[in-house]
Amino acid sequence: MRITNFSEDIIMKLRMLVMSVLAGLSLNHLSGFSGVLAQQNSPAIDNLYHIAMNGIEIVVDGELEDWSDAKWVYLSVDHPLQAYLDANDAEGKMPTSPSDGSAWFAMKMDDDHVYFGLRVRDDVPILAGEAAGAALYAYDHLSVFLGLYDLGSDAYSSPHLDLLNVTTDVHLIHPSTSESIYTGSTYRINSDNDNSDQTLGPDYHLGVRAIAHDGVSVTGDQVNQHNFGYVDASIANTTASIQSWSDGEGYNLEWKVPFASLAGKIANSTGDYSDFEWPSFSPEDGMTISFDIEVGDADEAGENMNTEYLRLGTSSNLANYSSRFGFRAKIIDMANNPMNTPRWTYPIDYKSEQNIVLDADLSDWNDAFFWGMSQDHPLFTEIQGIPQSPEDFSGYIAMKMDDQHLYVAVRVRDEGTPMIQTLDTPNLAFNYDHVSVYLGLYDISDIPSNPHVEGPGEFYMFRERFAGTDTARTDTILSNRTYRIKPGIDNTSTTRGADYQMLLRALPYGIEPVEPEEYNGAYVDTTIYKGTEAVADYTLDEQGYIMEWKVPFESLAGEISKGQNPLPGNYRGIQWPLFLPENGVTISFDADLTDRDERDGARGMNRFLRMGDLPALWRDSKSYKMRGQIVQTRAKVGVSIDEDYTQNIRPYDLKLGQNYPNPFNPSTQIEFYLPNSVELSLDVYNLIGQKVATITDGFYQSGIHTVTFDASVLSSGVYVYTLKTSDQMHSRKLTLIK
Numbered sequence: 001m002r003i004t005n006f007s008e009d010i011i012m013k014l015r016m017l018v019m020s021v022l023a024g025l026s027l028n029h030l031s032g033f034s035g036v037l038a039q040q041n042s043p044a045i046d047n048l049y050h051i052a053m054n055g056i057e058i059v060v061d062g063e064l065e066d067w068s069d070a071k072w073v074y075l076s077v078d079h080p081l082q083a084y085l086d087a088n089d090a091e092g093k094m095p096t097s098p099s100d101g102s103a104w105f106a107m108k109m110d111d112d113h114v115y116f117g118l119r120v121r122d123d124v125p126i127l128a129g130e131a132a133g134a135a136l137y138a139y140d141h142l143s144v145f146l147g148l149y150d151l152g153s154d155a156y157s158s159p160h161l162d163l164l165n166v167t168t169d170v171h172l173i174h175p176s177t178s179e180s181i182y183t184g185s186t187y188r189i190n191s192d193n194d195n196s197d198q199t200l201g202p203d204y205h206l207g208v209r210a211i212a213h214d215g216v217s218v219t220g221d222q223v224n225q226h227n228f229g230y231v232d233a234s235i236a237n238t239t240a241s242i243q244s245w246s247d248g249e250g251y252n253l254e255w256k257v258p259f260a261s262l263a264g265k266i267a268n269s270t271g272d273y274s275d276f277e278w279p280s281f282s283p284e285d286g287m288t289i290s291f292d293i294e295v296g297d298a299d300e301a302g303e304n305m306n307t308e309y310l311r312l313g314t315s316s317n318l319a320n321y322s323s324r325f326g327f328r329a330k331i332i333d334m335a336n337n338p339m340n341t342p343r344w345t346y347p348i349d350y351k352s353e354q355n356i357v358l359d360a361d362l363s364d365w366n367d368a369f370f371w372g373m374s375q376d377h378p379l380f381t382e383i384q385g386i387p388q389s390p391e392d393f394s395g396y397i398a399m400k401m402d403d404q405h406l407y408v409a410v411r412v413r414d415e416g417t418p419m420i421q422t423l424d425t426p427n428l429a430f431n432y433d434h435v436s437v438y439l440g441l442y443d444i445s446d447i448p449s450n451p452h453v454e455g456p457g458e459f460y461m462f463r464e465r466f467a468g469t470d471t472a473r474t475d476t477i478l479s480n481r482t483y484r485i486k487p488g489i490d491n492t493s494t495t496r497g498a499d500y501q502m503l504l505r506a507l508p509y510g511i512e513p514v515e516p517e518e519y520n521g522a523y524v525d526t527t528i529y530k531g532t533e534a535v536a537d538y539t540l541d542e543q544g545y546i547m548e549w550k551v552p553f554e555s556l557a558g559e560i561s562k563g564q565n566p567l568p569g570n571y572r573g574i575q576w577p578l579f580l581p582e583n584g585v586t587i588s589f590d591a592d593l594t595d596r597d598e599r600d601g602a603r604g605m606n607r608f609l610r611m612g613d614l615p616a617l618w619r620d621s622k623s624y625k626m627r628g629q630i631v632q633t634r635a636k637v638g639v640s641i642d643e644d645y646t647q648n649i650r651p652y653d654l655k656l657g658q659n660y661p662n663p664f665n666p667s668t669q670i671e672f673y674l675p676n677s678v679e680l681s682l683d684v685y686n687l688i689g690q691k692v693a694t695i696t697d698g699f700y701q702s703g704i705h706t707v708t709f710d711a712s713v714l715s716s717g718v719y720v721y722t723l724k725t726s727d728q729m730h731s732r733k734l735t736l737i738k
Helices: 008-015 133-138 426-431 641-648
Strands: 049-053 073-075 102-109 113-121 141-147 203-209 227-229 239-244 250-258 288-297 308-311 327-333 345-350 371-373 394-401 405-413 434-441 460-464 474-478 498-505 520-522 533-538 544-552 586-595 607-610 626-632 667-674 678-685 691-700 703-710 717-724 729-736
Touching: 073 371, 102 288, 113 141, 113 288, 133 141, 133 203, 133 227, 203 250, 394 586, 405 434, 405 586, 426 434, 426 498, 498 544, 667 678, 691 703
Parallel strands: 049 102, 049 327, 345 394, 345 626
Antiparallel strands: 073 102, 102 113, 113 250, 141 203, 141 288, 203 227, 239 250, 288 308, 288 327, 371 394, 394 405, 405 544, 434 498, 434 586, 460 474, 498 520, 533 544, 586 607, 586 626, 667 703, 678 691, 678 717, 717 729
């Protein structure tokens, strides 16, 4: 069934969206059109990436040790918010696995240069073949998309939102002839050279091919023959070093680009841009720029070449649409911000009320920052054991908060034995696959790290003796760890608040979680997290798992220690403080993912991937390495679909909504939005990839459409419905219950 399209005035409003659009990441897997899509100040778009400026000096030699102050971001097909997650979607567009293609990316600056670091795992790295100019784009390469201007505090994406199908009023102005030039892209130069009042400064598409440079840094023509810009010109005076791994399974890349080489007349002398003067960029502390990257992976040259892509954001066609750059980066001058080293800074999305549904579907986490973990991190530190490959063990973790709860989400690839299902006592849950979260629930905005620096045994905790005895008397408890509770309970001046270790075991809970005492634990030897909820399920290919965990702050407060008969435990009688999140608070924390492939339960067999790089978190809160910056965002409640589209959805993005109702029996409705009129098909697949129904196909006009799916002939279960056009594919899950 087809419903009336958008009215013309709504379409016009969509096309005229400019700075007022609260545009976020262009996600294909959404949590409903009227849900939270692109929130102002969301960590997904605001200060998501921090650029270390004037930090450790970079030597361009293919070695990455001098990038220890940079924030490394992990790109792989396993990212929970990638545009193509399922096998059907990934074919021909993304690598098939982390070993087929995955990467770690970082960016730094000094006053005169921008630096790019890349570490790529690729089973067919640095493909040979002669090419030049734009043809380099077909080979292994790094493309960087930069908006070199300050977005300021009021804009949350690239301001260049003009559509390519608009053939009037969107032109560059030739500096000599004043003629209008239709550019074929949303890139801008400066306000003097185009007729859009949205222009803040120049957008760039920079690229460098991954081609071996004999293990040494090279400059001049050698590099310039293997780099390119969207203005069809090589970028002068860049320096690059690209080195293959010793095992031949990947490469390291460093690239240094002077800002001066991006200014002046930088275009090909015979091109449309030859007379344009590109403005110079001078980075400053606190600036926020728009950017994105692509890592291109080509495994076979010639007629069969098919370049696969990994992106930071989830929008395609970045080469034409600067409006689709999916990341914001805040420049952090290390001279002015010695405490906020970008490598350790994590933004925690905070709303007064989150809209998280515990269902092992992470599409409602689109405003959270997923921190990647794998052995390929350029500065990987072994805690205990090294995975054989990212397929063997790698993953992502994210954290959110609202006024009452802490939320944790995990997506793990584990091709060994994910989620070993042998139950054990809670205190032995750490012997199996699990996530551990370490929290210092107090503000450390004014200090660089966890304040609890005393070693185990160097402080005491005081408590009432026993119930029914003289309450004026206290016992002195010698602790064997650096955890703190609050002033008045221990005798150290560094105490600011409570430290916690929390543990959630990876078990296939399904929609209804097992009882809390069977899957979580805490360092105070308690499993009584009252109100704790969790869900975990295998990924569709059963080569990993997804977990969501919801912990009430109330369950971390009060008397939370477990009693031990006949006498109470050491922490019995101690009242733990209640934490209330606030915007701008910085907490101390860390987390690790743990993989266990053996089934004997013996200690010492686990392998760890950690956000920080220090051991002994279980006993040493002083070792927490991460700084979690709580960033308050706005929740949208009761927004109509038309209002949501006109305010939050960028007009060129095709959207597929979640079916409603879900679960359903026997029929359900599905909404989708088309930015242009297209031929499409909407099909339903079972979980092994077999098509079981076609809901609709044919030509549809642009706008919102609603169709009804009658599943009377199908059996109960989980299915995937997929919307396909000639160049896009979007999928969601639905549940039929009879």
